[in-house]
Amino acid sequence: MIKPVTPFQTKEQYAYTALRGAILRCELAPGEKLIIDRLSAEMGLSHIPIRAAIQRLQAEGLIIINPHASAIVAPLLPEKIDEVFALLESLERAAFRIAAQKRTDADLDVLTNLVQRMDIAIAEPNSADWLTLNSAFHRKIAVISAMPLLINFTSRALDEWERISHFYFANVTSTRLPQAQSEHHQIIALLRARDTDALETLAAVHNREANRSYQSMLK
Numbered sequence: 437m438i439k440p441v442t443p444f445q446t447k448e449q450y451a452y453t454a455l456r457g458a459i460l461r462c463e464l465a466p467g468e469k470l471i472i473d474r475l476s477a478e479m480g481l482s483h484i485p486i487r488a489a490i491q492r493l494q495a496e497g498l499i500i501i502n503p504h505a506s507a508i509v510a511p512l513l514p515e516k517i518d519e520v521f522a523l524l525e526s527l528e529r530a531a532f533r534i535a536a537q538k539r540t541d542a543d544l545d546v547l548t549n550l551v552q553r554m555d556i557a558i559a560e561p562n563s564a565d566w567l568t569l570n571s572a573f574h575r576k577i578a579v580i581s582a583m584p585l586l587i588n589f590t591s592r593a594l595d596e597w598e599r600i601s602h603f604y605f606a607n608v609t610s611t612r613l614p615q616a617q618s619e620h621h622q623i624i625a626l627l628r629a630r631d632t633d634a635l636e637t638l639a640a641v642h643n644r645e646a647n648r649s650y651q652s653m654l655k
Contacts, residue, residue, distance in 0.1 A: 447481055451489035454479060459498050459509055460595060462602040466512035470499065497592065512599055514654055520600060521647035523593045525640055528574070531590060532635035535580040536627050543580050544628055547573060551620045558613055566613070567601050573620060577627075605653055612649035616642070 455475070458464045475486050490507050493499040501507045535543075550573045557566035571594050578590035619642050626635045 447485035448488045451475075451479060451481055451485045452492050455486075455489050456493060456496075456498065459493070460598045460602070462599060462606070464509050466509050466599065466603060468509045470507045470509065496595070498595065512596075512603055514604070516596060517600055517647065517650050517654070520593055520596045521643045521650075523589070524574075524597065525643035527586060527590045527593060528577070528639040528643065529636045531578045531581050531586055532623070532627070532639050533632045534583065534586075535577050536630045536632050536635055538582060539580050539627050539630075543576070544624060546576055547624050547627070550576065551617070551624060554617060554620065558617060563606075567598060570616075570620075571598055577623075600650070605650070612645065616646065 455464070464470070470490065472483050472486055475481075476483055479486070490499055490501070494501050494507070498510055499507050500510050550569050554566055554569045554573070557563070557569060574594055575587075575591060578587045581587065619638060622638060623635070623642075626638065
């Protein structure tokens, strides 16, 4: 059943959140045709809110609507891995630097809680939870920057990172996770110290090493 994890006030928001989550988790796979009648029956909604949600997801690049044809989930080629991590490196170099200047103690508490929960997910192990928490961690840093374009672009890049992770590596155990987690702890320490130079360097290392790990697992 395609459904969001939390209730929403409008049918359109319900449809949007349900479809978006299913796409990011690859429950709706890249290239899959979206049949309105089937989605309507599965979610218990009329066609109108589902079509509105599909149009919103098209604007986010997660759905492609072909003229005179059905909508499909945006394809996900292996080449996109390089693109996503290159974008994230550039975006996070800026986000980390600005967040270091703007962060509050409350922001650091939120980030610390996320990283502690990620530690637990690795120990269990629960890769799905770790992926979700990792995305939330990086999105939060972008939000701290309070720069709408940076937040939007980072969110778009992380959407694609989530899809890549679920589609290609859902059943693959990454040997990089302990090091990635150590880097997350370092990020918080450097944000606390407002060490912008070290944060920019770590943003590059964090994304380049993640890319190398993904490329290795893909082979």
